[in-house]
Amino acid sequence: MSSLLQSLGYNDWILPALLVIPLLGAAAIMAHGLAVRGTQDDPRRSDGPRRIAFWTLLLEFVVSLGLWWSYDPSRTGFQAVIDWPWIPLWGVNFSLGVDGIAVMMILLTTFLMPLSVLGGWTGVRTRVHWYHALMLILTTGMLGVFMARDLFLFYVMWELMLVPMYFIIGIWGGERRIYASLKFFIYTMAGSLLMLVAIIYIGVNAADPLTGVPNFSYETALAWHGILPDKAVMWLFLAFFAAFAVKVPMFPFHTWLPDAHTEAPTAGSVILAGIMLKMGTFGFIRFALPLFPEAAMHPTVRAVILTLAVIGIIYGALVAMVQPDFKRLVAYSSVSHLGFVMLGVFALTVESMQGAVMVMINHGISTGALFFLVGMIYERKHSRMIEAFGGIARVVPMFAALLTLVALSSIAVPGTNGFIGEFLVLAGSFRTAPVLTLVATTGVIFAAAYLLWAIQRILFNPLDKPENLHLTDLNRRELAIMAPLVAAIIWLGVYPAPVLRRMESSARAVVELVNERGVAVQPSGVGMR
């Protein structure tokens, strides 16, 4: 397979192609919209944009699959590299590249996107053209974040995602959508603008001394380590931290998340939880840690971040337990899961880092699947309240079976994908932060508590509401959404080795780099050990 891809020159064009395909799809949708002007919201016409979006994203997925084989895990550093000049006078290049972690994130994105379009097939009935065009633009933005090798480009892509999501929540969302979308936008933007200043600071300081042209290349920024005074490093780290911590979101920056996730339409929630939250943790792994190891390894900073991560795990789980709204429950469970990721990232061992990336992938699949299921039952009942259901397992057996399976994977039962990730995180983190890891372990138990309790109340209690007797079970489209997700849950639970092997060298490289540089500057800096 890899030789076939090589003969196609796959690595030379794949990354820009992945960015361009969705944009072409978006253009096609808008052209279709102009062609059927005046009758856009006619139900017979609005299947056009759905089909275009779905097939475009399926093509995107098929094309991106090649990365699975073309990426060579034995080599470290970036692969499939592209370097095009963009704004030469400002030292900005259109530089793309992937490492093992980014490949997994890209595949996760291209895997979830076509499913999201299917998931919104009947839920979105107004302004269908604009909705799908925004979905496609959003895809480009998200993929760009994972590919960017230039800090400027990274920032542009980072912000590019924000506007489509703002509109998707604000126009097609639930009752409190306007409040939720504005909060989402302002929180995220406040964090990322500070990062903007930090990025420019880095670029300006790495400027060519002769011409004064700044340099925003990621590799230059890495190589330039150690030149800045410690104080500046700490401020720069904090600026990046602000952007990423809001996006993750870490406790106490998480308050936008429950609103945004709950009010977004189904596909929006899936994308927010499944992919966009991972941007934050990915940012930590790619930028905040390697660029500022002294700050990240500073004992106080690390202790604070690890503690916040563990608070997030416990707090998210406890708050999820008392939610009457099932969608909000799933939203809070994200806070808890992302706490595990942050724990794994900042514990800084190879296992915990790999585990963190595994949790990122698994959370995308499991929580994505949960949001799909919530959306499906909402379309039938027009309620997300847990108490509106009860005993519906007898009425909708297929839905019940799938919800149970997905919930188990979200709880991280062995044999499902969730187990691998959380086990690796906990096993790896125990070496550097034993006490906090012990506390974090209870989060797994809480997860079992809130999800099983919710499932009991929805599926297995007595069937006491007569209106629930006539719910229809999942149709073929909905089964087609769930089938790949279930397959992924079981495959990653049983045989995760191929995934782990592909990202091992990248995770190891990050961990070693940070440990080496962080310790070199601060001999006593590994306070957690």
Next chain:
Amino acid sequence: MLLDLTNPAHLLIAMGPDVLLMAGAMGLLLYSAWAPESAARQRSVGIGSMVLTVLTMVAVVWYMLRGDTVSVGPVATDTFRWVADIVILLATLGAIALSIDYNEREGIDAGESHVLVLFATSGMMTLAAARDLMIVFLGIEIMSVTVYVLAGMNRRSPRSAEAALKYFLLGAFATCFLLYGIALLYGATASTNLQVIASRLTEGGAGNPLLVIGVAMLLVGFAFKVAVVPFHMWAPDVYEGAPTPITAYMAAAVKAAGFVAFARIWKEALPDVVTTWHLALWWLAVITMVGGNLIALAQRNVKRLLAYSSIAHGGYLLVALVSGGAFASSALVFYLFAYTLATVGAFAIVGALAGRSDRYLEIDDFSGLWTERPWVATAMAVFMLALLGFPIFGGVGFFAKWYMIQAALQSPSPQPRLAIALVVTSVISAGYYLYVVMVMFMRPRSAERPAMATIMPATRWVIGVAAVLILAIGLYPAPVTRLARAAVQQPPVMPPSDTLLAGRGGSPILAAPAVAVPGPAAP
């Protein structure tokens, strides 16, 4: 070529585009007076004015390619001037196009309104060129007096008259400050020429009380003209009352011209006192950014909202002046360019949707605009995001903000705190720019609101061109950045010797101070 400004013929060449514009404007004035006023005459004068503006722009580009250098004298011919001229002419083009439609809608048949815009523009171009405080004053007066009249152009509207009177009184007040500042500066240095003042200050006398008071007066005068907090009080009232095309013109072009002249005086005449004034200017920038944005949050009238937004942008522009350095001038003109596109576009939409005698101007009047006019709403969203400085969707607006932060961080004395103030206030501004977007896209159109006016063709063109330019340059800004990078003030060539000047009878400006002006010779 090297232009010796003591030679009147060379001086005429140096002022070429300005002379073209003035002479053309006079011609158009005669043409419009030739026949009785009528809607058709108004339109043809407007189109003629636009053609003249484009011709002037061509002349400016030609001059930029010629790359003349000048001796010490009353005007400059550097790229900074030409790029500033292009920005001003772009705003003029937009304002005249909007005025044609506005006059037609309001039944104003006076073609002279377009000619007045051209006169104001020639004043602004004079300001961009000025290298002598007297020329600066001349430019400011040509500009201001015509804009006072323009603000009151709609004689039937009491709000318009109120705006004009208010603008006139406060503007005259500011001009007094400016003139008194110039006089005191002359008293301290015995010259009005920027280079001569600079060389006098290098020799000493920077602590002269006359000079200190003079610079303070100058600062206050300019702060009034460009509406910097706390000298901004007139702007919201005037912007609200003036005809919308004229508001666009004031917000974009008047501000641009004021900043360009201010930047040149600050950099060329006062480099030695700048350090003394650094802190004052720093605080002016911060107060303007914070004040403009916070007050804008409370506005419910679109024109007032945009007025406060333009005040806040004045604060961002001050960042360039505070940081100084090689990139400051480039960042200034680049920012002005982006800001002009977005502002003219936004006011075009506001004016077009306001309907007859500007009735519907609350932000909530825009609710559901997207369902009625999807493309107009999209264009307005682009302008709002450009003013917010958002990448891709706000196009060039993001690069402008980026350039400004870069200028602040890359200056000889980096200003990280100012950069942080800039981005934090940008987050505040998201609160009102996004409110407009939210109202247009996410609120339903209520049934009792009347149908929206159709947008007239010239306005439609202005909106379309502005939005497309913002987005296109936002994707590929490299050519514009090259132009902006070239746009720095270039010091004049030193006079070869005093005898040469004496042989020509001497210029009144140069002959009085017989000092050699230090300064690197331009290549």
